[in-house]
Amino acid sequence: MKVYRPDVARVGVDSQTRAAQAVSVERRTEQLLVKTREEVAGWMQQLRNREAQYTQQLHCLHRELNATAAAVRSQGSVGVDPDLLMARDQNRDVLLQNLASVVEGRDKVLVEMSRLAVLEGRFRPGSGFNLEEARASLEASFANEAEIVFTTVSSSGRKLFSRLSHGFDMVVIDEAAQASEVGVLPPLSLGAARCVLVGDPQQLPATVISKAAGTLMYSRSLFERFQQAGCPTMLLSVQYRMHPQIRDFPSRYFYQGRLSDSESVVKLPDEAYYKDPLLRPYIFYDIRHGRESHRGGSVSYQNMTEAQFCLRLYEHVQKTVKSLGLAKITVGIITPYKLQLKCLQREFEEVLNSEEGKDLYINTVDAFQGQERDVIIMSCVRASSHGVGFVADIRRMNVALTRARRALWVMGNANALIQSEDWAALIADARSRNCYMDMDSLPKDFLVTKGPVYTPLPGKAPTNMRGMRSAWHTEEAGFNWNHGKERRIAIVLSADSSFASRPLGVQEFMSYFILSFRDLIPRCSVAESSQSRGLSGMLDEPQIHKQTWKMKESM
Numbered sequence: 001m002k003v004y005r006p007d008v009a010r011v012g013v014d015s016q017t018r019a020a021q022a023v024s025v026e027r028r029t030e031q032l033l034v035k036t037r038e039e040v041a042g043w044m045q046q047l048r049n050r051e052a053q054y055t056q057q058l059h060c061l062h063r064e065l066n067a068t069a070a071a072v073r074s075q076g077s078v079g080v081d082p083d084l085l086m087a088r089d090q091n092r093d094v095l096l097q098n099l100a101s102v103v104e105g106r107d108k109v110l111v112e113m114s115r116l117a118v119l120e121g122r123f124r125p126g127s128g129f130n131l132e133e134a135r136a137s138l139e140a141s142f143a144n145e146a147e148i149v150f151t152t153v154s155s156s157g158r159k160l161f162s163r164l165s166h167g168f169d170m171v172v173i174d175e176a177a178q179a180s181e182v183g184v185l186p187p188l189s190l191g192a193a194r195c196v197l198v199g200d201p202q203q204l205p206a207t208v209i210s211k212a213a214g215t216l217m218y219s220r221s222l223f224e225r226f227q228q229a230g231c232p233t234m235l236l237s238v239q240y241r242m243h244p245q246i247r248d249f250p251s252r253y254f255y256q257g258r259l260s261d262s263e264s265v266v267k268l269p270d271e272a273y274y275k276d277p278l279l280r281p282y283i284f285y286d287i288r289h290g291r292e293s294h295r296g297g298s299v300s301y302q303n304m305t306e307a308q309f310c311l312r313l314y315e316h317v318q319k320t321v322k323s324l325g326l327a328k329i330t331v332g333i334i335t336p337y338k339l340q341l342k343c344l345q346r347e348f349e350e351v352l353n354s355e356e357g358k359d360l361y362i363n364t365v366d367a368f369q370g371q372e373r374d375v376i377i378m379s380c381v382r383a384s385s386h387g388v389g390f391v392a393d394i395r396r397m398n399v400a401l402t403r404a405r406r407a408l409w410v411m412g413n414a415n416a417l418i419q420s421e422d423w424a425a426l427i428a429d430a431r432s433r434n435c436y437m438d439m440d441s442l443p444k445d446f447l448v449t450k451g452p453v454y455t456p457l458p459g460k461a462p463t464n465m466r467g468m469r470s471a472w473h474t475e476e477a478g479f480n481w482n483h484g485k486e487r488r489i490a491i492v493l494s495a496d497s498s499f500a501s502r503p504l505g506v507q508e509f510m511s512y513f514i515l516s517f518r519d520l521i522p523r524c525s526v527a528e529s530s531q532s533r534g535l536s537g538m539l540d541e542p543q544i545h546k547q548t549w550k551m552k553e554s555m
Contacts, residue, residue: 020150278443281407283409301382341363
């Protein structure tokens, strides 16, 4: 089977990932602008030679097709051997396929020649070459040629899109439940005839700092507005990520038991490290001796006992994996609080500065939305009788419990967490399924020695920042297809950091809308994109959203 690989382009600030850099219109443009006169001239000559070859091939194919058509007209089909008719049709189809391939190749060469023509102006005296105009023209040419365009909601308002020779038939906004109504206006104002909103209203919404904005429901997404207005939704009920034991509680508690496991998940063999009673697919560790604390004036909390236990558990699973000769695993350590994040970074400093740290990611729950890892270790932090703060937010809880593929280990003080009805349900469920483990019943090697609570020094952070990405990421992914002779292009906007790194066919359990804007907005050039949190840092953080979208990590 022939694999179709469409052209893709990334519009926005360069990502740190190599895959994104390879298709970044900004990066590709800069690579052209640094070429010398000799390089441009040599490349142009090569392209002219290729264009001449393609032109010759086109003439030959046209002659063959004309000859075939003439033979059909003269012979007709009445009384002709069926096998001969079939062979004739097959030959015609092959010729048409070859013709399409040659035309596509020639078009690509012509586009490259047009880019080099822009560069040649730089070397001609008196040509009035304008560097910024050349840069804008080159960037637009890469986006114009692409069949899949990756961009953010904010980047969809760039002038680049007004330079395109065609629009987009559809806008697909991923993680749409995380984008405010105002946030999705830029792509919609470009004239999309059709829009697909994909998101999960059961998870974290757009974050706003202003209380007045919150009162006015600024954080409500367009997705939620349509849902509340009665627009029909489709539930993507088959999940492709979590081990069935991890999926069990979230499905029953957050999605009324409607989630089911894909065949690919069900057929996965159990991990060899599951045989260790401390490393089963799903465990709630009751860290009853942990103590929460916070610095004066701060509303963020830390729990050093839990941070130390996270390290013990991480070291244990890594040691077990190595001793069994298993492939490397990716591990995510998440917590609701920024102060606890700093504790974890301090505790894991040596690991993060090692080669092993490449597969370790430590961040807040909010920053982790849309991402996934083989193993997730969660530190709940709260350990007093005075409530559990925003740990009780059921949407934040949902995000935390649905990030793991193969193992989820939650640690918290059960007596404190049961003050929340939702956490009480989780702990009761863990007990009933034999997934609950008391700290006092653990092997002595796992007992955490009591010590002074760590108070991070201002500005103190590990020198190696691998795995410590910003809590705020906007991302996107592109989606495009061909339909008959009509070229259709769409932009997929993503608030999901992992979206670009996983197969497009992999779907999470999300609801989505397919909405027609044909009667609402005049159809014209359509640029589509979405604001997102999470794809691997591919996207830029737009200035316009800094105040209204700042993550609540410090709470």
